[in-house]
Amino acid sequence: MDEHRELLAKNDPDLFAALIGEESRQRRGVELIPSENYTYPEVLAALGSVFTNKYAEGYPGRRYYGGQEYTDVIENLARKRACEVFRAEHANVQPLSGSPMNQAAYLAFLEPGDTVLAMDLSHGGHLTHGAPVSHMGRIFNFVRYKTNPDDEGRIDFAEVRKMALEAKPKIVLCGYTSYPRDYDYDEFKKIADEVGALTMADVSHIGGLIAGDAMRNPMDYGFDMMTTTTHKSLRGPRGGMILCKKEHAAKIDKSVFPGLQGGPHMNTVAAVAYTLKEAAGDGFKEYAKNVLTNAKTLAGKLMDEGGKLVTGGTDNHMMVLNTVESVGIDGKVAEKLLDEVSITTNKQIIPDDPNPPLRPSGIRIGTPAATTRGMGEKEMEQLGGWIMETLRNKDDEAFLAKRKAEVEEFCGKYPVPGI
Numbered sequence: 001m002d003e004h005r006e007l008l009a010k011n012d013p014d015l016f017a018a019l020i021g022e023e024s025r026q027r028r029g030v031e032l033i034p035s036e037n038y039t040y041p042e043v044l045a046a047l048g049s050v051f052t053n054k055y056a057e058g059y060p061g062r063r064y065y066g067g068q069e070y071t072d073v074i075e076n077l078a079r080k081r082a083c084e085v086f087r088a089e090h091a092n093v094q095p096l097s098g099s100p101m102n103q104a105a106y107l108a109f110l111e112p113g114d115t116v117l118a119m120d121l122s123h124g125g126h127l128t129h130g131a132p133v134s135h136m137g138r139i140f141n142f143v144r145y146k147t148n149p150d151d152e153g154r155i156d157f158a159e160v161r162k163m164a165l166e167a168k169p170k171i172v173l174c175g176y177t178s179y180p181r182d183y184d185y186d187e188f189k190k191i192a193d194e195v196g197a198l199t200m201a202d203v204s205h206i207g208g209l210i211a212g213d214a215m216r217n218p219m220d221y222g223f224d225m226m227t228t229t230t231h232k233s234l235r236g237p238r239g240g241m242i243l244c245k246k247e248h249a250a251k252i253d254k255s256v257f258p259g260l261q262g263g264p265h266m267n268t269v270a271a272v273a274y275t276l277k278e279a280a281g282d283g284f285k286e287y288a289k290n291v292l293t294n295a296k297t298l299a300g301k302l303m304d305e306g307g308k309l310v311t312g313g314t315d316n317h318m319m320v321l322n323t324v325e326s327v328g329i330d331g332k333v334a335e336k337l338l339d340e341v342s343i344t345t346n347k348q349i350i351p352d353d354p355n356p357p358l359r360p361s362g363i364r365i366g367t368p369a370a371t372t373r374g375m376g377e378k379e380m381e382q383l384g385g386w387i388m389e390t391l392r393n394k395d396d397e398a399f400l401a402k403r404k405a406e407v408e409e410f411c412g413k414y415p416v417p418g419i
């Protein structure tokens with residue numbers, strides 16, 4: 001690897017300088033975007049390996065190109081490990097990332113115009129869950145439920161059932177991109193069964209927490225399929241996978257390839273295989289538990305310091321801070337302020353946000369990456385206090401410079417894997 005870096009430095013100094021800059025940024029500051037993480041050095045090695053040279057359309061034992069002796073080994077490893085970790089009957093590990101993964105899942109079962117029941121974008125649903133600006137929203141008919149602000153953002157299942165009975169969806173979808181509560185798979189399954197719909201859980205955010213047995217697993221509740229990205233709480237490379245019942249395996253596989261994609265990225269598949277080996281270990285269970293404990297502690301501290309969380313707390317790895325209500329600034333300003341002191345978060349729309357997506361009313365904060373660096377509850381208390389204080393001192397340049405130095409000195413004590 002060192003030799004490869006030396007070559008890059010020599011032959012493209014501009015590109016190399018940006019790489020060094022990004023490494024330094026990741027080490028100096030604290031990463032609190034809930035969908036990001038620091039991957040394993042072994043994953044970086046697999047991603048930067050000669051598997052990137054190989055075309056491997058098809059599946060192990062059934063490829064369209066020769067020379068598949070080793071690609072079959074890694075894909076079989078990844079599939080087997082995925083099934084074991086998620087207690088699933090079948091796994092497809094080829095989706096290039098989260099959006100194509102969900103598109104392939106829909107297209108396996110739906111015709112254009114078919115109905116899906118999913119969560120509204122501003123309440124935590126993903127773009128691919130039918131946001132009107134996404135192609136999925138144009139192709140299929142998404143009917144979208146919301147969370148209940150009077151019940152700390154929990155879902156009103158009487159309302160979901162009513163919508164399902166009216167809309168008669170073909171898929172009932174749960175799983176979200178900005179939702180700090182747990183998911184009640186039993187309730188979704190009951191409703192789906194009543195209307196004869198398939199059940200799908202997009203657990204992209206909490207895939208690692210499920211793998212580490214810290215959160216419930218939809219496959220244990222009889223869900224038809226589950227999609228997850230591999231780079232969030234799971235700590236792997238950027239990618240996606242679909243887990244499903246055996247009876248759906250052929251449809252899912254055909255939908256991913258040749259339906260939606262061509263050659264899988266075999267360097268990523270190799271890295272996913274390694275990630276799943278890690279996810280099966282006891283160390284990962286401890287990690288997943290710590291992510292949740294850290295999130296509860298950070299959420300508690302933010303609230304103690306006057307922060308208004310959209311759901312009044314968290315059951316998973318993330319929280320959404322309503323910055324307008326908490327400190328009178330929008331999410332864009334809050335994100336930038338925190339960037340200035342080397343704390344990375346992302347601006348976030350809140351349920352039925354009166355503000356536009358590029359200037360929304362909140363920020364999203366999460367603990368997977370900080371936990372990977374070895375930060376614990378004490379560190380979460382420190383960060384929670386610093387966040388609220390920074391947001392209240394937006395015009396004080398001297399304060400911001402001092403805080404940046406403090407944050408960077410603090411981060412220096414927590415090594416970043418792979419850098």
Ligand code: DSN
Pocket residue numbers: 035098126177178
């Ligand atoms: N961009 C991802 C997230 O941050 O949640 C979802 O696609």
